[in-house]
Amino acid sequence: MDTFIQLTIDALTLGSVYALIALGYTLVYGVLKLLNFAHGDVFMVGSFIGFGVLQLLGGTSNPIVPIWALLVLVTLAAMAGCAVLGVVIERFAYRPLRNAPRIAPLISALGVSFFLANSMQLLFGAQPRNYDTFSLANGALYLHGIDIGQVRVPLLRIITIVAAFVMMVMLWYLVNKTRTGKAMRATSFDLEAAAMMGIDIDKVIVFTFVLGSALAGAAGVMFGLRVPTNVSIGFVAGLKGFTAAVIGGIGSIPGAMAGGLILGFAEAYTQGYISTKWSDLVVFLILIAFMIFRPQGLLGRADIHKV
Amino acid sequence: MKKLIGLALAVLVASVAAATASAGSQVAASSQAVSCNGTLKIALVTPLTGGAGFLGEQQGSWAKYAVKTLAKPLGLKIQLVLGDTPVEQGAAVAQTLAQKYVGDPRVLGVIGPATSGSAVASTKTYQQAGIVQISPSATRTTLTKAAPTLEGTPSFFRVVPGDYIQGPTDAHYMIDKLKAKKVVIIDFQEPYSTGLADAAQSVLKAAGVSVTRLSAPNTTTDYSAYVTKVPSDADIVFFPTQKPGDAQTFAQQLIEQGKKAKVFGSDGSNDSTAFKVPGSYVSNFAPDITAIAADKSVIAGWKKDNPGKPVGSFGPPAYGAVQVMLNAIKKACVVDHGVIKQKRDVLRQMKKVRINNWILGGSFRFSTKSNDPLNAKFYIFQIQSNGSYKLVG
Numbered sequence: 001m002d003t004f005i006q007l008t009i010d011a012l013t014l015g016s017v018y019a020l021i022a023l024g025y026t027l028v029y030g031v032l033k034l035l036n037f038a039h040g041d042v043f044m045v046g047s048f049i050g051f052g053v054l055q056l057l058g059g060t061s062n063p064i065v066p067i068w069a070l071l072v073l074v075t076l077a078a079m080a081g082c083a084v085l086g087v088v089i090e091r092f093a094y095r096p097l098r099n100a101p102r103i104a105p106l107i108s109a110l111g112v113s114f115f116l117a118n119s120m121q122l123l124f125g126a127q128p129r130n131y132d133t134f135s136l137a138n139g140a141l142y143l144h145g146i147d148i149g150q151v152r153v154p155l156l157r158i159i160t161i162v163a164a165f166v167m168m169v170m171l172w173y174l175v176n177k178t179r180t181g182k183a184m185r186a187t188s189f190d191l192e193a194a195a196m197m198g199i200d201i202d203k204v205i206v207f208t209f210v211l212g213s214a215l216a217g218a219a220g221v222m223f224g225l226r227v228p229t230n231v232s233i234g235f236v237a238g239l240k241g242f243t244a245a246v247i248g249g250i251g252s253i254p255g256a257m258a259g260g261l262i263l264g265f266a267e268a269y270t271q272g273y274i275s276t277k278w279s280d281l282v283v284f285l286i287l288i289a290f291m292i293f294r295p296q297g298l299l300g301r302a303d304i305h306k307v
Numbered sequence: 308m309k310k311l312i313g314l315a316l317a318v319l320v321a322s323v324a325a326a327t328a329s330a331g332s333q334v335a336a337s338s339q340a341v342s343c344n345g346t347l348k349i350a351l352v353t354p355l356t357g358g359a360g361f362l363g364e365q366q367g368s369w370a371k372y373a374v375k376t377l378a379k380p381l382g383l384k385i386q387l388v389l390g391d392t393p394v395e396q397g398a399a400v401a402q403t404l405a406q407k408y409v410g411d412p413r414v415l416g417v418i419g420p421a422t423s424g425s426a427v428a429s430t431k432t433y434q435q436a437g438i439v440q441i442s443p444s445a446t447r448t449t450l451t452k453a454a455p456t457l458e459g460t461p462s463f464f465r466v467v468p469g470d471y472i473q474g475p476t477d478a479h480y481m482i483d484k485l486k487a488k489k490v491v492i493i494d495f496q497e498p499y500s501t502g503l504a505d506a507a508q509s510v511l512k513a514a515g516v517s518v519t520r521l522s523a524p525n526t527t528t529d530y531s532a533y534v535t536k537v538p539s540d541a542d543i544v545f546f547p548t549q550k551p552g553d554a555q556t557f558a559q560q561l562i563e564q565g566k567k568a569k570v571f572g573s574d575g576s577n578d579s580t581a582f583k584v585p586g587s588y589v590s591n592f593a594p595d596i597t598a599i600a601a602d603k604s605v606i607a608g609w610k611k612d613n614p615g616k617p618v619g620s621f622g623p624p625a626y627g628a629v630q631v632m633l634n635a636i637k638k639a640c641v642v643d644h645g646v647i648k649q650k651r652d653v654l655r656q657m658k659k660v661r662i663n664n665w666i667l668g669g670s671f672r673f674s675t676k677s678n679d680p681l682n683a684k685f686y687i688f689q690i691q692s693n694g695s696y697k698l699v700g
Contacts, residue, residue: 003535006564010531126360128552128581134559142563154563227528228552228581232357232395236526271532277496277522279532 005151007272008265013157013226015264016164020219021241022248022256023171024212030188030251031208032098034105038089038112040238042082042213045116046220047229049081050074051129060136067137071159071225078217086213087206095202113234120231128228160222167218168257171211175253184208188251243287249300258298262286339412340648343640346384347647349374349632350408351625352401352419352429352440357393359549361578362421362621366443369622370418372609373629381637386413387629392420394497394549395526398428405429409436415639415653416441416632418625422549423447423499427458434460437651441632443624446470446574446592447502451677458498462654464673466627467592468683473573474506476685477545477590480700481571482514487542489517491568493533493557495525495548503547503573527553534560541568549575551582558584574685577620583694590685593620593667595698601664627666634660 021043028036053074058064065073093112097105133141133156145154175181186194187204195201223229223237240263248259266286270279290297341347351370355363370387378385390404401420408414409432417433417440420426426445433440441464442450448471450459481487490511494504504520511518519541521533534557537544544561546554554576561568562584570587577591596602597618605626606618638656639647647653658673665671674681687700 006535007532010529010535013531014529121356126354126356126364128361128550130552130555130581134562134584139562142559152563152565156563223528227556230357230360230552232393233528236528268532272535276533276536277524280524 002150003272005148007268009151009153009157010272011265011268012161012261013264014267015261016161017219017222017260018240018244018263019168019257019260020164020215020222021237022244022260023168023253024216025242025245026248026250026253026256027184027208027212029245030253031184031191031205032094032105033102034094035109035242035250036089036094036212037106037109037238037242038093038116039212039216040236040241041113041116041120041234042085042089043216043220043223043237043241044229044231044234045085045120046078046082046217047224047233048120048124048129048220048231049217050078050221050224051131051229053077054131060132060134063136067140070136075163075218075221078221079214080217082213082217082220083210086209086216089213090206090209095205113238117231117234124231126231128230129224130228131224133225156225160225163218164222167215171215172253174211180204180207240283243283245297246287247290247297249297252297252299252301255297255299262298340646341413341415343383343636343643343645343647346386346413347415347636348386348388348411348413349629349636350388350390350404350414350417350419352390352392352404352417352425353421353444353625354393354549355389355391357395359394359422359575361551361581362444362549362575363391365619365622366418366421366625368613368616369609369626370629372612373626373633375612376605376608377630377633381633383633383636383640385633385636387418388414390419392422392425394422394424398424401425401429402432405432409433409438414438415636415647415650418443418628418632420445421621423450423502424497426450426463427498430458430460430463434462437649437654438462439464439632439635439650439654439657441466441628441657443467443628444574444592444621445499446473447498448474448506449502451679459678461678464631464657464678466624466631466667466671466680467574468685469679470503470506472683473590473592473685474503475510476687476700477571477573478507478510478514480588480590480687481511481543481545482516484700485543487511487516489519489538489541490543490545491519491521491537491541492545493521493523493547495523495527497525499549499575500547500573504545507545507547528556530557530560531564533557534564534566537561537564537566537568539566541566543571544568545571545573547573547575551576551578554582554587554589555584558582558587574620577688577696579690579694579696580617583690585690585692585694587690588687588699589690589696590687591620592683592685593623594686595620595696596623596666596668599666599668601668602666605666623666627662627671630662630666631657631660631671634662 024039093108141156244259244263248255267279270282353363374387392401421444423445448469494500554572558570572589574591577589635656639652662671688696689699
C-alpha cells in the first residue's frame with residue numbers, strides 16, 4: 001500500500017508538469033492548427049530564467065526574501081520571460097508563415113527549437129544548473145510535509161501539485177468564462193469567421209502564445225525545483241508534453257490536463273510495478289494505441305471534412 | 308489532425324535519420340606523410356554539451372593548456388580540434404567524428420573518446436586507420452582487457468585505470484569499511500555504467516551482500532520511481548552515472564522518501580559543484596591534485612588561463628593524456644626523421660613513452676600486459692557537510 005501511495009504521488013507530480021506543457025501545445029494547436037515543437041525549449045528557457053532569478057534573490061542558501069516570496073517571484077519571472085519569448089517566436093517564426101503550407105511552420109518550429117537549445121548553450125554553457133532546493137531552510141521542503149501511512153508527501157511535492165492544478169483551473173476559467181476566452185474559442189472554431197465577426201485574430205493568437213509559454217515557464221520552474229536543469233531537457237519534455245496533448249485530444253484543454261496525468265500515472269506505475277526499463281515503451285504504446293483506435297484523443301473532436 | 312501528426316512524426320524521423328546518415332559511409336584510411344615542421348592536429352573527443360558537458364569543459368580547458376605549454380618545448384606545432392559526443396545522443400556521433408578524423412591527414416591522434424560508449428563505438432574505425440586514441444576517462448574494462456571479450460583495439464590506450472579496478476575497489480570499501488549488508492545497484496543502459504555495475508555486483512554477491520539491480524534509461528531526469536524501489540533497510544545505492552547532477556537528485560530523493568541508504572557514486576559523478584549531499588561517497592581515478600606539491604606551477608598556470616574555474620578531477624588526466632600523446636608524436640618524428648610517414652608510426656611509439664613528473668602523482672608508463680597505466684588505482688571520497696570531498700580510502 002505504501003508503494004502504491006508513493007507511486008501515486010510520483011504520478012501526480014510528473015503528470016501535473018506534463019499537463020502544463022501539454023496545455024501549451026494544445027492551446028496553440030487549437031487556435032493555429034500548428035504543432036509548436038519549440039514549446040519544449042521554451043520550457044527549458046523557463047527553468048533557466050527561474051534559476052537566474054533565484055540566484056539574483058540570493059540563491060537557496062541565503063535568500064533575501066521569505067521562502068514563499070522566493071518561490072512566487074521565481075515562478076512569475078519565468079512565466080513573464082517565457083511569455084515574452086512566446087510572443088517573439090510567434091512574431092518572427094510563425095506569423096510570416098501563417099498562410100504557407102502546413103509543413104512550413106512545422107519546420108520553422110523545429111528550427112526555433114534547435115536555435116533556442118544551441119543559443120542557450122552558447123550563452124550559458126552545458127553545465128547542469130541545480131536550483132539546490134535542498135539547501136532552502138535546511139531541507140524543510142524535503143523533510144516536512146503530510147504523512148499518509150508510512151509515506152511522507154514532502155512540501156515541495158505538495159507545492160508543485162497544488163500550483164499546477166491552480167494554474168489549470170485558472171486557465172479553464174479564463175478560456176470558458178471570460179470575453180478573451182470566448183474570442184479564443186471562436187478563433188479556434190473558425191479563424192476566418194471569427195475575423196469577420198470583428199475579433200482581432202492577431203491579438204488572440206499572441207495572447208494564446210503568451211498563455212501557453214507562461215505555463216511552460218511555470219512548468220520549467222517546477223521541474224527545476226526538483227531536478228537539475230540543462231539546455232537539453234527541452235526535447236524529452238517537449239516530446240512527453242506533445243504525447244500528453246495527443247492522448248488527451250490535441251486542441252482540448254481538459255484533454256491536455258487528462259493526457260498529462262495519464263502519462264504521469266502510466267510512467268510511475270510502470271516503473272513501480274512492471275519494470276523501470278519499460279516506462280517509455282508503455283507511454284509510447286499508449287500513444288500508438290490512441291493514434292490507431294482513437295486518433296482524436298480522449299476528449300478531442302474528430303475532424304469533419306466536406307466531401 | 309491525424310495527417311498533421313503523421314507529417315510531424317515523419318519530419319522528426321527524417322531529421323534524426325539525416326543526423327545519423329553519415330555514420331554508414333565508408334572509412335577512408337589515410338596514409339599521407341606529414342612533416343613535423345608543419346602544424347599537426349590532435350582531436351579531443353568528449354561530451355562538450357548535454358548532461359555530461361561538465362566533463363568536456365574540464366577536459367577541454369586542461370587539454371588546451373597542455374597543448375599551449377607542452378608542444379613548443381618538444382618542438383611541435385599542434386592544433387587541438389574539439390569533437391562533441393553528448394552522452395544522450397548515443398554512439399553514432401562518435402562514429403561520425405571518427406570518420407571525419409580518419410579522413411584528415413593531419414590528425415595524428417585522438418585524446419579520448421572520453422566515455423566508454425563512444426570508445427566502444429569508434430575504436431575499430433581508428434584502428435583501421437592506424438590512429439592512436441588515448442582516453443583520459445573511459446574506464447570500461449573490456450576496452451583494454453578480454454574479460455570476456457575485448458571491445459577495444461590495440462590502438463586504444465588510457466591514462467586512468469579501468470572498472471576492473473574501480474568496481475572491486477568500490478565494492479570492497481562497501482563491504483569492509485561501510486559493512487554494507489544490502490546494496491542497490493543502478494545502471495543506465497549504456498556501456499560505462501553497466502560494466503561498472505557488473506564489476507561491483509560480482510564482488511558484492513561473492514561476499515554474501517544482498518544486491519538489488521535496477522536499470523534506468525540514460526535520459527532519466529526524475530528518479531522518484533527508482534527511489535521508491537529502494538528497500539527502506541538498504542545501506543548503499545551504487546549509482547555509476549556520468550551525470551553528477553543526477554547523483555545529487557537521487558540522493559535528495561532518497562532523503563525526500565525517508566530512505567536511509569547513502570549514494571555511492573563513481574568517477575562520473577565526481578564533481579563537488581554538482582554532487583554535494585553530505586554523507587554520500589564517490590570514487591575517482593585521480594587524487595586531488597591540489598595536494599601534489601609538484602603540480603603547483605601547472606595548476607597556477609592553468610588557473611591564470613581559467614580564472615574562477617575549479618580544478619576538477621576530469622581535467623588533469625586530459626592534461627596527462629595530451630602529454631603522453633605529444634611525446635609519442637615527438638618520438639615518431641625522431642624515428643621518421645622529421646616526416647611522419649603514416650599515422651600508425653605514432654601508435655608504435657605510444658608504449659615507449661615515460662613521464663617522470665606525472666600530473667596525477669609519481670611517474671607514468673603503460674603496463675606491459677595491457678594498454679592501461681601501470682600501478683594506477685582508484686580513490687574514494689566522502690562528501691562533507693560543507694560540500695567538500697574528503698579522501699577516505
